[in-house]
Amino acid sequence: MSSSRAAWCSAGRPRGAQHKEYREYNAVKAHFRRAMRRCGEQFMTELEHKLEYDSVHDSVSFWRTVNLRKRGSGADIGGGINFDGNMYRSREEITEQWTKYFKDLYTPSSYPDFDSHWEYVVGQEVEQT
Incomplete structure (x- = not known):
């Protein structure tokens, strides 16, 4: 995939199906995505079979696998989050x-459908907690 990307970049990153480098690079990317999707599906199928087997034959392994899988999303927020064009x-x-x-979401608005009664109710709930 890197060689087709390098060829596409060296050709000036052309866009459109009329460019050979563009077509080849997109075909290689599509093939890579399909392969990754197949690997993910195969992994999940194998995990499902393992859990099914372990639930009957090896409860320790079953619960170890379940507990390892449920520990958060694994998302890395170390890269930060973008708010209004600034990275935090x-x-x-x-x-x-x-x-x-x-705060901005619940600040009174000039929109005609703003519900000030709901703002009051939410404010009371927040003060009580």
Whole structure:
């Protein structure tokens, strides 16, 4: 895949089906994505069979596998989160930006369908907690 990408880049990154490098690079990318999808599906099928077998024959292995699979999404937020075009990386900055987002979301608006009664109800709930 890297050689077809290099060829596409050296050709000036042309776009459109009339360019040979573009067609080849897209074909290689599509093949790679299909292969990755097949591998993922195969892994999940094997895991499903393993869990099915272990649930009957080896409860220790079953629960070990289940507990390892349920531990979070594994998403890496180390790269940061983008708010309004600015990248925030620390937990404090990200929390502060989410706070601003939700404050803005529930701030009275000039829209005609703004529900001030609902704002009052939510405000009362927040004060009680």
